[in-house]
Amino acid sequence: MERVTFLVADTGSRISCLLNPEKLVRRRLAGLRTAVSGSGVLAGPAASDDVLISTGGGRTELDLELLFDVELTPAQAAPAAAVDVRDLTKPLWDLAENGPTRTGPAAVRFCWGLWNVLCVVTAVAEQLERFDASGTPGRSWLTMRLVRVPDPIPAPVQAPPDAPTPAALVAAAATAPTQALHATLDPGITDDGTAGGERLDELAARYYGAPWLWRLIAVANDLYDSPVAPAGRTLVIPEPPAR
Numbered sequence: 001m002e003r004v005t006f007l008v009a010d011t012g013s014r015i016s017c018l019l020n021p022e023k024l025v026r027r028r029l030a031g032l033r034t035a036v037s038g039s040g041v042l043a044g045p046a047a048s049d050d051v052l053i054s055t056g057g058g059r060t061e062l063d064l065e066l067l068f069d070v071e072l073t074p075a076q077a078a079p080a081a082a083v084d085v086r087d088l089t090k091p092l093w094d095l096a097e098n099g100p101t102r103t104g105p106a107a108v109r110f111c112w113g114l115w116n117v118l119c120v121v122t123a124v125a126e127q128l129e130r131f132d133a134s135g136t137p138g139r140s141w142l143t144m145r146l147v148r149v150p151d152p153i154p155a156p157v158q159a160p161p162d163a164p165t166p167a168a169l170v171a172a173a174a175t176a177p178t179q180a181l182h183a184t185l186d187p188g189i190t191d192d193g194t195a196g197g198e199r200l201d202e203l204a205a206r207y208y209g210a211p212w213l214w215r216l217i218a219v220a221n222d223l224y225d226s227p228v229a230p231a232g233r234t235l236v237i238p239e240p241p242a243r
Helices: 088-097 168-174 200-208 212-219
Strands: 005-006 014-016 024-034 051-071 107-114 115-130 135-150 178-183 234-238
Touching: 005 088, 014 088, 051 088, 051 115, 088 115, 088 135, 168 212, 178 200, 200 212, 200 234, 212 234
Parallel strands: none
Antiparallel strands: 005 014, 005 107, 024 051, 051 135, 107 115, 115 135, 178 234
């Protein structure tokens, strides 16, 4: 399965996690509040429950637990001479920080398999372990809390029951002949957090009429960590599998 990836809205940069989480907790808080009056909460001695008022809105949260370890990091993916695990977790930690040109954390797009959620990071914590003689940690158990924000992108079209499985698309991409070459022109994500015109599902809809075949394009072009094609790159558009 693809690695968890965050696309940062105001920079367009991509942050990939070292390992995927073993679990993801999704939590929903409904748009309700306790009814109050000038004298306090509306209640009575015989009331079993508070009087609730529906305010609309609400809150959807995602909790991630991620592991980072300097001994597990591929040499090509680690910073030069990385011995402090905080060098690996800093990009994710900074998602909860204020930026030099903005107040509050940046909007990020959480991408993982079929998950594609525009959100902000409201909390982050890490448990540091395996300290060396100088006190430098080598392992981090990183916990993140994401809160969904309004996303202008419509929900993806669901694949029909007879659509090829992800495994079948991966196998087909290895042998499929080239149908066309596509030069990406627009950035994959804009400053307001919306995806641009080079999302892979949009390309699959354009060439195949089937947005759920985006994985075929992704595998053929080694885009395993992002659902967005980078700007200025020529993509191979393979022939779709026989239906």
